[in-house]
Amino acid sequence: MPSAAEKTYNVLFLCTGxxxxxxxxxxxxxxxxxxxxxxxxxxxxxxGEVxxxxLDLLKTLNYNTDFARSKNWEEFAEPGAPQMDFVFTVCDSAAAETCPVWPGQxxxxHWGVPDPAAAEGTDAERHFAFSDTYRMLEGRISVFTSLPIAGLDRLALQKRLDDIGKA
Known part of the structure; x- marks a missing residue:
């Protein structure tokens, strides 16, 4: 069994679409x-599609987009699916949705950010909305990945996770 410092944590990001x-x-x-x-x-x-x-944004930032596909959250609640250590909702409305019960608790x-797909305006303004979403999520994820997870008790870690979502 790997130590907490060696463990790979599975993180699921949930949104509506x-x-x-x-x-x-x-x-x-x-x-x-x-x-x-x-x-x-x-x-x-x-x-059903990204x-x-x-895709344009991720490719511009040198991400391989082969992983990207739109899928239902039920895929991660099925037997044999990876066990999640963290689940974050990232849409404005997701906090009010009924979420499935995840094995292992x-x-x-909730790390809600505005939906860039709902942005209106010129092509440049719409692309900016996606870049802005990236900036917000990258900041939160960077803070999260730098947390001393193994050194925090569950209550302290929950407070930190909630605070990240408010930043």
Whole structure:
């Protein structure tokens, strides 16, 4: 059994459509987490495709987008699915949604950010909304991945997770 310092933590990002925010968060986690964290994403009502601006943004930032697909959160509640250590909701409305019960009782928090897919305006303004979403999520994920997780008790860790979502 690996020690807490060697453990790879599984992190699920949930959103409604799983086409923008949660996909961006998954990509960031898998880069910033440097093997200590493995990111996943899903939606309660997946769109069935990743928003093209999400793919454009990630490709511009040198992410491999082969992982990106819009999927239902039920995929991660099935037998044999990776056990989640952390589950974060990243949409404005997700905190009010009914979430499935996750095996192993992962730590969870709401890290809501505005939906870039709902942005209106010129093409440049819409692309900026995706970049802004990336900036917010990258900041939160960077703070999260630098936490001394193994050294915090569950209550202190929950407070930190909640505080990150308010930043």
């Amino acid at each position: 799983n086409s923008a925010r949660s996909i961006i968060a998954e990509a960031i986690m898998n880069r910033v987490g440097q093997g200590r964290f493995k990111g996943f994403s899903a939606g309660s009502q997946p769109k 928003h093209p601006y999400t 992962p730590m969870s928090a």
